[in-house]
Ligand SMILES: C[S@@+](CC[C@H](N)C(=O)[O-])C[C@H]1O[C@@H](n2cnc3c(N)ncnc32)[C@H](O)[C@@H]1O
């Protein structure tokens with residue numbers, strides 16, 4: 001199986017959502033069916049960056065994961081781009097046989113049989129500020145396969161009041177999925193420093209908005225890697 005890979009990096013800590021703080025190696029797939037206005041990983045999305053993506057056999061990806069982890073089993077997070085465009089089934093099988101665990105971050109637009117082989121499926125439907133429209137039929141198909149994973153969670157990025165109200169409504173329809181909210185980071189150029197005070201202010205607004213109306217369903221978290229390294233790539 002040949003895979004289009006934008007980058008493989010780590011070990012680092014998972015900076016977002018349910019597995020925050022977990023030692024992780026990231027495999028970032030090249031290519032995405034979405035173009036979110038605020039995407040922080042355009043180097044894995046925009047075909048202008050295609051030349052920097054590598055065509056790698058599953059075995060080569062696996063060997064790189066082994067090298068980075070020093071052969072110690074840990075969590076491998078499949079992200080992107082949308083990793084669901086490609087077939088990560090063989091990589092997951094290879095890694096699981098060696099005791100590694102797999103997580104996947106996807107917007108939930110393409111269902112894949114290998115979702116059921118994951119430890120953690122993170123579904124991240126996109127709110128109005130992204131400029132994308134969610135195909136809820138596809139999202140529900142992803143959920144159905146994801147039911148075979150050990151856990152399945154939802155993570156929503158919030159930039160503004162419209163996103164917040166949207167997240168409340170989505171949670172109403174999918175209240176059985178544990179929900180994580182994170183404030184959006186509007187500065188995604190890796191060369192420009194992140195304004196951490198402004199990020200803290202967005203987190204404060206989001207927290208007070210939810211607590212103010214006694215909405216206790218979501219866990220609200222910052223992007224830990226952004227606090228540590230800003231928009232640096234490969235961390
Ligand atoms: C780069 S995406 C790749 C995986 C998949 N395409 C997705 O969107 O779920 C990984 C995570 O980063 C989030 N994300 C992307 N840009 C962001 C930004 N500017 N601020 C906060 N989170 C962002 C996405 O919503 C997603 O949860």
Ligand SMILES: Nc1nc2[nH]cc(C(=O)O)c2c(=O)[nH]1
Nearest residue numbers: 012013014015016079225235
């Ligand atoms: N440390 C760290 N945590 C992350 N969580 C989600 C990421 C992603 O871009 O998919 C990411 C990332 O790029 N780095």
Ligand code: SF4
Nearest residue numbers: 032034035036039081
């Ligand atoms: S779906 Fe994910 S990778 Fe694709 S453009 Fe949106 S945030 Fe970026």
Ligand SMILES: [Mg+2]
Nearest residue numbers: 016040041079
């Ligand atoms: Mg990211």
